[in-house]
Amino acid sequence: MRTVRSKLLLACSTLVFSVVSLQASGQTLNRVNQEITDYSPVTKERLVEADPSDWLLPKGNYEGWMYSELDQINRENVQQLRPVWTYSTGVDSGHQAPAQVNDGVMFITTPYNHVIALDAKTGQLYWRYEHDNPSDLGVMHNTARGVALWEDKVFAAGLDGTLNALDARTGERLCQNVIGDWSIGAYITSAPMPIEGKIMVGPSGGEFGVRGFLEATDADTCETVWRTYSVPGPGEAGHETWLKEGQRPDAWKYGGGSMWMPGNYDPETGVLYWGVGNGSPWLGDQRPGDNLYVASALAMDPEDGAIVGHHQYHWNDSWDWAAMNAPMLLDLEHNGGTVKGLMTPQRNGYMFWMERKPDGEIKFLEGKPYVYNNVFTELDPETGRPSYDPNHTPVTGKRVGYCPSLWGGKNWPYEAFNPQTGLMYVPANENLCNSFIGIWQDDIDPASGQFWAGIDIPDLDVYVKDPNKGVGQLQAWDVNTREMVWQHDFGKTMNWGPVLTTAGGLVFGAGTNDRKLRAFDAESGEIVWEFPLNSTAIAPPVSYSVDGKQYIAVTAGYGVDAQWTNGVLAAKDETKEWISDVPEGGVVWVFALPNS
Template sequence: MSRGQRQAVHSAAKNWLALLALAASAWTAGAAEPAGVAGLDGQRLAQAAAEPQNWLSYYGSQAAWSYSPLDQVNRGNVARLAPAWAFATGSTSGLTSAPVVVDGVMYLHAPRNRVFALDATNGQLKWTYEHKLGNTDNIFEGVRGLAVAYGQVYIGTLDNHVVALDAATGLPRWSVQSVDPRQCGCNITAAPLLVKDMVVVGSSGGDNKNRGYIHAFDARTGKLRWRFWTIPAPGEPGSETWAGDSWRFGGAAAWYTGSFDPQLNLIYWGVGNPSSDYYGGHRKGDNLYAASLVALDADTGQLRWHYQEVPHDLYDYGAIFEPVLIDLVDEAGGARIPAVVHPNKSGYTYVLDRRDGRLLNAWSHAESINWSGGLDPRGRPVKPLVPSTEHPTLVCPSNFGSRSVNHSAYSPRTGLWYNTSFEICGLVTVRPEVPAKEGAWWFSGSTELVRAEGHAPFIGAFDPRTGQRKWARPTDSINLSSLLATGGDLLFGGDVYGNAWALDAETGEQLWSFPTGGAITSSPITFSVNGRQYVALGSGAGVEASYLVPKLWPEKAHQVPRGASTLFVFALDGNTHR
């Protein structure tokens, strides 16, 4: 696409608004309630926009917008938002998860694979389940979410299982081990993606000596339907991009949650960095499909296309983040372009045609970038920086990335995509050929994190067509919460000091805040029960806040609250209407 065409391309979000507004008004007018989780299947999940009262999956829909058309809470009245109820999970290790809400019942995945079913109007406990962890050396306890369909609740576990629970009782129905965690050094911390009648999961382990994969299991039985290896074996397309037998232990974990286009029947999934980090002398080549976005046939798991964002990644710039599916329109020709907006840890965002992976545009969402001299017309880095083996090398962004797993949001009302930038660099020390054993951590060096000189972390609103930044709000140290956009023209999130907040989606002005008492690193959601809108988010930091703020902003370390794990649910005027 030419520069002139890119400038002419605009968001076709308004085409979605009619559907969303119609669905919202139908619900408000008293449309019949769906049949709960028992009636929740792949087709209903694919049409989540027709149920704005619910939050049916991790991102709210399979398109990964993190958006709801609900507008009872809006710019004019958000100052009245107050706690309606709260629920403590019994942990002090944080709450990074996003709940799922189906017809008045909330399902919450808490640290160490504890699951709760709650009355979404008052937090009353219906049932609880705690997974008995098997063999794992995992040092983390946090999880990101769960999935619900076919009368079951699905979780990935820290010992690399996928478990299905009866949605009415919490009793296990089936459990399968994805891969032996002792072999891969991995676990499943992200929310599964429900596609048709399958549960699709990746895993962590990209910094380990292993080989990554994506699995699809039958949602009713747990039977393996297909497996996609993120590193091709010898003789398969892409295998020539790995030297020797480095493919066997090249990492490339697919450990976040993907998205799904039911019209194209394609699953989109981000693949992480190759192993080992910092030094690639043993794995010469581009190292496909590490640091790539892959599009898979939903029925077979076969690769339909890929786009590698960081060839031969030396920086831990895995392409793990959410693939956001939006439609663009080429005004020059009037054709609708199904696109995917995909941010990378490297500080760049790529806009691709989601039918074939053709690059439409690429632009920087971060300010401090020195690892490349820009991108060429194909989106490949120009003169990429190679960390020295003789002295520390300043690399921006750091291996922590321009952003972490705190996902973005897209609003079809504003046509803007909202994203976070950390503005953190790293002094990389390379240690070539560090030995490692299979499944173990494998770093050929280390990074000393430093603040990016002259650049402050921020939340920004971008035009996804061009990358033009419409506004930026400094975050006074890093923002680790995910973002939520709503039909009330609000953007919800929270900070590491414990404050939940709402911003004006058009301007970035803060309109509301509430001190929760726990650092916020979770994903906010919104839903409605009996015509009343609620906003929910978890309070209690994961390891990132407790480490990064004291390290990089020591003057603010005392402001970060101690460990907690509490879900706060807000509504207009709080609990006065209970």
């Protein structure tokens, strides 16, 4: 089975995905340069408080804002910002994890599942953990997107489908839970999420026909507390949306819906919000029906994993428009009042405004495109349910093109919200489309570790709608007027950079092929500072402080989908304006103002 799977994965790697066989020793390597003797345990109270001197969660707070209250670095002095230390990870490929900081200790995760603990003030190494991935492991994306900090442990997921509890002081592995079976495609790239002594994480695997799920692990014992599947089984609400004539038998068993990015959480109501990925195979005509809860936001009870509410952004997903990012939690003006809201720019190219009820119900308020979408003809004003143009809806046996591409108007990189400006900042990609011919795969068993998306990878055509225009953008949207306030165009490069916004009136972002980290004026969109990095940074920038000094940190390291998509578009660009020669290599960059 693995021989067949390896051939398919290698074919995919040259065209779409970053598929990596990890040659490991089979043993965990833990190197301690200096034990951390004064470590501050991470508690529920500290996670809820989100002290701006720390960056404890991948997105900074439970609400998912990517916002720092620190203002020592601001629009008046940001021109003086300079690097104060760097640290080379010694690892290639796509670095996509934020620097997470707890009381002056920084934790970095890298491709191939290294975890590095550094002094956040000086960059000196405390310890390094290298995960014992199997030597024959092959995955589509070899990246990692952060850790979960809880009490005196660091929880790191592995590409081999494991969740590992490390001693925060030494990096020693204390216990492990096997979440997914990598041999069938259930590998993990997500940052785990800590809530009330439980660590939540879900695997990837939709392209292999793996049925998506989220699993909660006891932080003390590494034992499973609950597992909730995103595709409901017999007797569960929503199962009827998979029972249609003409579909594959038992399509729900391998229907996709991976929950492969961290969620958001409302501590006041105790409701957890998580995003659900694409359907499997990609062709919706092979699994007729709405296909809950594919391409949806789920509201869940973190105590037992029960689904208490949902909103499906588009039914019968046929475009690989995964809804993997949970909506951001924020207050919204609506009908003359203020509601507890949810807001999200989705991969399908639409911005959604919703209301979150205390019991978990999600109520649609409005949706509008933030990039060009030629699939949706309208959204139902009451429910948000879209109607489709059949000419741009993929089906089996026919070439169909659509916009935005399967990578979406925005992929996984985080948007940011600044409560001072009332603006949400979106790393967008406009003008990008694709086409393919859907195929029926009878010669491959789903959930067997073989590629099972329903397309012939060499047939996938990615292109720009208007060759004279660029793709990457940074957009700023007023969360209350629901209008775009400003937009910056990066030209002929995709934007794969998550963004950070601060109380200093700034927005930081990278992710473009010119390798620059930029600071924008949060109100006007004017570039007020920029700095060339060693490589393109596709990891989230963060801010923290040590001894009263504010720092900005980002990890550069090109690879995975950003590298492939930009390379394909550069090869097609007759003007030769598209930058494709971007060096690899992971480096942590930390910036600060000069000492006064």
